[in-house]
Amino acid sequence: MTTTKTKKLAPEQxxxxxxxxxxxxxxxxxxxxxxxxxxxxGIVGLQKKLEISGRALLWAGWLPPAWIAGVTxxxxxxxxDNMEIGHNVMHGQYDFMNDPEFTAKNFDWDNTxxxxxxxxxxxxxxxxxxxxxxxxxxxTGYGVMRMTDETPWHPIWLLNPVFCGLLQTFFQWGTALQxxxxxxxxxxxxxxxxxxxxxxxxxxxxxxxxxxxxxxxPLLSGPGAPFTFVGNATANLVRNLWASSVIWCGHFPEGxxxxxxxxxxxxxxxxxxxxxxxxxxNFTGSxxxxxxxxxxxxxxxHHLFPDIPAYRYAEIAVEVREICERYGVRYNEAPMYKQLxxxxxxxxxxxxxxxxxxxxxxxxxxxxxxxxxxxxxAKAGAPASAAAEQTVLAA
Amino acid sequence: MSLTQVLTGSKLGRRFLDxxxxxxxxxxxxxxxxxxxxxxxxxxxxxxxxxxxxxxxxADSVTLTLRPNTNWAGFKAGQFVKLSVEIDGIRRxxxxxxxxxxxxRDGRIELTIKVDPAGLVSxxxxxxxxxxxxxxxxxxxxxxxxxxxxxxxxxxxxxGSGITPVMSxxxxxxxxxxxxxxxxxxxxxxxxxxxxxxxxAEIEAKYEGVRIIRAYTNAxxxxxxxxxxxxxxxxxxxxxxxxxxxxxxxxxxxxxxxAVFEAEGITDRLHLEQFAAPTRTVPTDxxxxxxxxxxxxxxxxNNGQTILEQAEGAGLNPDYGCRIGICNACVSTKLxxxxxxxxxxxxxxxNDVSIKPCISAPCGDVxxxx
Numbered sequence: 001m002t003t004t005k006t007k008k009l010a011p012e013q014x015x016x017x018x019x020x021x022x023x024x025x026x027x028x029x030x031x032x033x034x035x036x037x038x039x040x041x042g043i044v045g046l047q048k049k050l051e052i053s054g055r056a057l058l059w060a061g062w063l064p065p066a067w068i069a070g071v072t073x074x075x076x077x078x079x080x081d082n083m084e085i086g087h088n089v090m091h092g093q094y095d096f097m098n099d100p101e102f103t104a105k106n107f108d109w110d111n112t113x114x115x116x117x118x119x120x121x122x123x124x125x126x127x128x129x130x131x132x133x134x135x136x137x138x139x140t141g142y143g144v145m146r147m148t149d150e151t152p153w154h155p156i157w158l159l160n161p162v163f164c165g166l167l168q169t170f171f172q173w174g175t176a177l178q179x180x181x182x183x184x185x186x187x188x189x190x191x192x193x194x195x196x197x198x199x200x201x202x203x204x205x206x207x208x209x210x211x212x213x214x215x216x217x218p219l220l221s222g223p224g225a226p227f228t229f230v231g232n233a234t235a236n237l238v239r240n241l242w243a244s245s246v247i248w249c250g251h252f253p254e255g256x257x258x259x260x261x262x263x264x265x266x267x268x269x270x271x272x273x274x275x276x277x278x279x280x281x282n283f284t285g286s287x288x289x290x291x292x293x294x295x296x297x298x299x300x301x302h303h304l305f306p307d308i309p310a311y312r313y314a315e316i317a318v319e320v321r322e323i324c325e326r327y328g329v330r331y332n333e334a335p336m337y338k339q340l341x342x343x344x345x346x347x348x349x350x351x352x353x354x355x356x357x358x359x360x361x362x363x364x365x366x367x368x369x370x371x372x373x374x375x376x377x378a379k380a381g382a383p384a385s386a387a388a389e390q391t392v393l394a395a
Numbered sequence: 396m397s398l399t400q401v402l403t404g405s406k407l408g409r410r411f412l413d414x415x416x417x418x419x420x421x422x423x424x425x426x427x428x429x430x431x432x433x434x435x436x437x438x439x440x441x442x443x444x445x446x447x448x449x450x451x452x453x454a455d456s457v458t459l460t461l462r463p464n465t466n467w468a469g470f471k472a473g474q475f476v477k478l479s480v481e482i483d484g485i486r487r488x489x490x491x492x493x494x495x496x497x498x499x500r501d502g503r504i505e506l507t508i509k510v511d512p513a514g515l516v517s518x519x520x521x522x523x524x525x526x527x528x529x530x531x532x533x534x535x536x537x538x539x540x541x542x543x544x545x546x547x548x549x550x551x552x553x554x555g556s557g558i559t560p561v562m563s564x565x566x567x568x569x570x571x572x573x574x575x576x577x578x579x580x581x582x583x584x585x586x587x588x589x590x591x592x593x594x595x596a597e598i599e600a601k602y603e604g605v606r607i608i609r610a611y612t613n614a615x616x617x618x619x620x621x622x623x624x625x626x627x628x629x630x631x632x633x634x635x636x637x638x639x640x641x642x643x644x645x646x647x648x649x650x651x652x653x654a655v656f657e658a659e660g661i662t663d664r665l666h667l668e669q670f671a672a673p674t675r676t677v678p679t680d681x682x683x684x685x686x687x688x689x690x691x692x693x694x695x696x697n698n699g700q701t702i703l704e705q706a707e708g709a710g711l712n713p714d715y716g717c718r719i720g721i722c723n724a725c726v727s728t729k730l731x732x733x734x735x736x737x738x739x740x741x742x743x744x745x746n747d748v749s750i751k752p753c754i755s756a757p758c759g760d761v762x763x764x765x
Contacts, residue, residue, distance in 0.1 A: 037484030
């Protein structure tokens with residue numbers, strides 16, 4: 001993620017640009033119907049078959065080929081359930097069907113994060129305040145990573161790559177705990193009691209998920225319980241690594257911009273569109289990658305139209321790219337491995353103090369070594385740095 | 396197939412599928428989502444039904460026979476169900492009254508649907524309904540049914556497709572060997588438009604206590620002619636004031652019957668079921684004010700249509716069912732402002748009250764929790 005800005009369009013250009021996107025949206029919305037209903041039902045059918053075969057194969061998990069096939073099927077089931085079905089249905093993309101099974105408010109997924117929490121942290125906070133530092137919890141690294149130079153450096157960030165790896169490994173638990181905003185508790189901004197509703201939701205949902213994957217299905221395997229247990233854990237891990245990688249590629253690659261609260265105050269609908277495009281990045285890949293990523297390979301289109309069925313983004317992208325070209329708006333798109341590479345470069349780069357890059361390696365080294373002393377000075381200094389320190393403590 | 400029957404057909408299978416254990420294995424999606432892969436009719440709670448027979452008795456009606464799953468708890472003659480079908484990927488729900496006897500032996504439900512050419516669901520059913528179609532229905536609803544113990548004298552009045560709930564009453568009463576007096580006054584354009592013409596003749600011949608009076612508005616070969624009047628009522632049953640009257644039909648018929656009963660001061664003896672096409676209002680220029688949908692933070696200039704139509708016009712997706720003000724699916728809280736009931740003209744000036752958006756139009760500024 002970066003704070004270097006592309007040249008901003010003039011206000012009237014942004015409005016015209018927004019108008020074209022509104023027209024595009026209206027055309028797609030008018031076309032929604034049976035095709036989309038059939039698509040999502042087909043995907044759910046596929047996911048159910050993968051899930052049942054995965055569970056069945058892991059029942060015979062003591063046979064290595066069955067274990068490998070079972071983990072593969074269950075991993076794919078969880079990935080599709082979370083990405084192409086859960087994430088998208090919970091955005092209300094299929095609400096138009098009026099079918100309770102595909103209505104956002106009724107849906108829940110095979111993941112430890114409670115659907116209600118997700119609707120708040122993701123659909124509301126992240127999608128409304130995309131990449132606004134201080135508002136979008138995701139943009140700055142979920143409170144556990146340093147993903148923008150607007151988060152002041154602290155020696156703890158030397159562990160940035162470790163935090164990133166840990167978050168990817170335990171991604172479903174990380175996102176489940178996200179709504180606690182526990183850094184606020186560390187900072188004393190909320191009490192343990194304030195967190196009670198979130199904690200209750202967490203226990204309820206995560207408990208059920210853990211019971212299913214780590215107790216009931218292993219028990220059903222009898223003597224093969226350990227194989228099923230490890231198989232289920234592996235499938236959850238595969239899903240965690242894949243889902244987090246897909247999501248990292250959406251807003252963290254080089255070129256995806258962050259914004260300040262001030263510059264986004266009073267923004268118009270068109271300006272909101274504009275921010276979504278500048279703050280998001282697409283990755284290219286095969287059709288299978290599109291399905292497995294829940295079409296978040298079209299992160300830009302997803303951020304423009306979060307409530308339009310995601311498999312439509314491929315056709316929408318053709319027009320969005322063309323509109324962006326005409327207006328000279330940057331359209332961030334690269335193969336997945338390049339975007340991921342770019343993200344990991346950022347993770348390592350931001351582990352070190354900014355002075356490493358602005359004033360040279362020695363200056364950076366000096367900042368690391370002298371940090372404990374400079375901090376004392378800062379405490380006595382301006383109130384602005386007190387706020388900065390709070391952000392640091394968020395780690 | 397045999398495995399399916401063991402699972403969903405047997406008592407033990409049902410107990411397993413209903414168990415907390417099965418639910419814990421299927422979390423978070425629920426057992427239904429997997430069982431429906433082998434048995435599309437099966438559900439733990441939803442009432443799903445298979446269409447087993449489709450008849451087109453008149454040119455503009457279609458009669459469906461439904462075989463509901465075990466979640467269907469039956470109905471009282473006169474009540475209605477909400478039927479949901481999927482048309483072009485979108486689930487549409489409408490209210491229909493079963494016309495069969497509530498004691499029908501095979502437990503199936505008969506729905507006769509009058510086709511409204513300007514509508515959506517009824518023309519679709521006329522063209523597409525065929526045996527094997529799976530639909531959803533709601534539990535039976537409504538207070539329009541014959542009270543227990545049965546009154547000694549019952550007067551049924553219906554017009555057009557409003558015949559279905561009263562047909563159900565008539566069939567239920569005759570099947571139960573009801574010993575009181577039943578008079579049935581039915582209005583249709585002509586003889587050919589009477590949906591259950593043959594069966595009515597059979598019932599009349601078989602049961603002495605049943606009297607059927609056919610009134611045709613566009614033909615002169617009926618027992619009565621023209622639209623409802625007090626004279627018709629007296630001709631049908633001169634002791635009408637002593638009977639309990641059940642009425643279902645188009646609005647003009649309902650209005651004129653209601654007026655006569657009001658004049659007689661016996662409205663407590665009149666029970667009615669509104670049976671009309673979904674309310675469709677047109678935008679008017681006289682409409683003023685602004686409609687605020689507070690939950691979705693959306694606003695619209697009031698165009699005079701119903702709140703439901705305006706909400707949909709503003710891109711919202713509110714819940715709805717019948718769209719004629721009876722099923723309560725769309726009920727929402729009106730926070731502020733004045734609304735008018737488009738069916739009755741009744742004005743609602745209270746704040747923080749539940750209203751039915753499908754039959755309420757805003758008068759000036761209105762804020763609603765949608």
